[in-house]
Amino acid sequence: MKINYEQTFPHYSRSLDFEQLVRDYPPPPEYFQSVMRMPRHELDALKNKRFLATVKRGWEIPFFQKHWGAVGLEPGDIRSIADIEKIPPYTVHDIRKSLERNPPFGDFMGIAPGGDNPIPLVLHTSGGTTGLPRPMLYAPQDRETMTILSARRYAMQGMVPGDKVLVALSLGLSNGGFAARDCLWKYMGAVPVMTGGGSSTPTRRQIEIIKAWGVNYILGFPAYLRHMAIVARDELGIDPHSLGIKALGSHIGVEDRTKIEALWNADCYDSYGTNESGMMAQDCEFKNGMHINEDAVLLEIADPETGKLQPEGEKGTIYITTFYRYGAPQIRFNVNDISAIMPGTCECGSTHKRLEKIFGRNDNMVKLRGANVFPEAIGVAVAEDARSNGEFFCMVDRVGEDARDEMVVMVELRDPAADGAAVKTDLERRLKEVIGVRVTVEPAAIGDLDQHTGTSQTSKIKRLLDRRK
Numbered sequence: 001m002k003i004n005y006e007q008t009f010p011h012y013s014r015s016l017d018f019e020q021l022v023r024d025y026p027p028p029p030e031y032f033q034s035v036m037r038m039p040r041h042e043l044d045a046l047k048n049k050r051f052l053a054t055v056k057r058g059w060e061i062p063f064f065q066k067h068w069g070a071v072g073l074e075p076g077d078i079r080s081i082a083d084i085e086k087i088p089p090y091t092v093h094d095i096r097k098s099l100e101r102n103p104p105f106g107d108f109m110g111i112a113p114g115g116d117n118p119i120p121l122v123l124h125t126s127g128g129t130t131g132l133p134r135p136m137l138y139a140p141q142d143r144e145t146m147t148i149l150s151a152r153r154y155a156m157q158g159m160v161p162g163d164k165v166l167v168a169l170s171l172g173l174s175n176g177g178f179a180a181r182d183c184l185w186k187y188m189g190a191v192p193v194m195t196g197g198g199s200s201t202p203t204r205r206q207i208e209i210i211k212a213w214g215v216n217y218i219l220g221f222p223a224y225l226r227h228m229a230i231v232a233r234d235e236l237g238i239d240p241h242s243l244g245i246k247a248l249g250s251h252i253g254v255e256d257r258t259k260i261e262a263l264w265n266a267d268c269y270d271s272y273g274t275n276e277s278g279m280m281a282q283d284c285e286f287k288n289g290m291h292i293n294e295d296a297v298l299l300e301i302a303d304p305e306t307g308k309l310q311p312e313g314e315k316g317t318i319y320i321t322t323f324y325r326y327g328a329p330q331i332r333f334n335v336n337d338i339s340a341i342m343p344g345t346c347e348c349g350s351t352h353k354r355l356e357k358i359f360g361r362n363d364n365m366v367k368l369r370g371a372n373v374f375p376e377a378i379g380v381a382v383a384e385d386a387r388s389n390g391e392f393f394c395m396v397d398r399v400g401e402d403a404r405d406e407m408v409v410m411v412e413l414r415d416p417a418a419d420g421a422a423v424k425t426d427l428e429r430r431l432k433e434v435i436g437v438r439v440t441v442e443p444a445a446i447g448d449l450d451q452h453t454g455t456s457q458t459s460k461i462k463r464l465l466d467r468r469k
């Protein structure tokens with residue numbers, strides 16, 4: 001191979017004005033004294049300015065030119081954030097179409113590898129459950145701001161320099177583990193211990209590492225945090241309380257955080273982020289709704305059927321608009337997660353609005369004999385029953401001559417000697433109350449559902465198989 005000795009190589013440290021970045025998006029502790037407490041009128045003015053800059057950037061990107069042009073939108077039509085509803089939302093289906101139309105990275109990125117003036121890029125993917133994962137390229141501006149937003153989260157959730165943090169999030173194509181690593185060592189002074197999920201480092205080994213190296217903070221999904229504590233207690237004879245974990249950083253959704261907190265004797269904090277947008281919202285020490293990083297993202301709540309914006313307190317699907325992304329800005333991306341804006345203010349002094357918990361995914365929702373059923377809600381009811389270890393899996397089938405829709409909920413029981421028939425009766429009654437339709441409960445032994453859920457292997461747990469499709 002012939003080497004071109006004149007080739008330009010981009011340097012990461014020169015790719016961005018880092019001092020400007022931290023003025024624009026202050027990390028902790030500056031964040032606590034500035035943007036976090038910014039008066040609403042100032043914050044709204046900042047949002048408006050950044051929104052208009054984002055729309056301007058959108059007009060440079062073919063995906064938005066087409067999507068907006070199709071409804072007759074023209075540059076100049078959007079004069080302030082009050083005009084936002086003129087902009088048509090899009091979903092993951094539009095992103096998939098863009099990827100098919102313009103392989104391999106679609107026409108929504110606005111950046112591409114190589115070229116005359118290359119910029120440093122990193123690729124991660126969504127943890128999609130259908131088809132190939134969706135690629136996402138991050139330019140330095142995108143990556144670094146995401147990293148700062150994560151730092152705000154961890155600092156608000158009690159992490160300090162010197163903490164040793166077990167990152168039990170997947171390593172590989174997905175963003176989860178790497179985004180945490182970037183943040184912990186660049187902006188927190190905390191030490192990432194990159195065990196990854198159970199498929200990277202067996203759970204028993206993770207617990208040995210916690211004990212040996214004095215890990216005091218864990219990042220992981222709820223099911224894996226539960227699994228780890230139970231493996232420590234039941235398989236290794238180690239009381240999780242003795243491990244000195246001070247906090248758990250998670251994405252709780254509708255899971256019961258008090259169960260996880262009791263297992264570890266540690267606070268468990270909620271947060272909301274996606275591959276497209278980084279860390280968007282996190283709860284503070286009061287654990288009462290997740291503060292939205294309003295200087296960096298705009299979250300709208302819309303009726304899933306009509307697209308009409310919902311008032312505070314009303315549930316709907318989330319539309320994401322990013323203010324900080326140069327590559328692949330998101331402008332009214334209907335991410336299909338269901339939540340609501342929480343009315344009122346928080347004792348911590350943040351002026352940023354709060355998002356309620358994530359109630360589930362609109363496209364995870366199953367129609368069962370006329371009722372809308374979220375597997376996440378089933379999980380809460382299962383976890384409430386002390387006879388189960390919280391592991392469950394739902395299977396939906398069309399059965400019989402009358403093609404009746406039936407759901408079977410398999411539930412792992414903690415104790416092999418437990419009265420399965422009693423659990424079945426009680427849980428079937430409870431689930432009828434919670435979800436409004438009758439389902440069949442089938443007790444299972446510990447570990448039996450792993451083949452369906454992948455709990456010991458992956459941080460992205462599967463809870464549902466719809467076999468009607």
Ligand SMILES: [Zn+2]
Pocket residue numbers: 283284285286291346347348349350
């Ligand atoms: Zn707060």
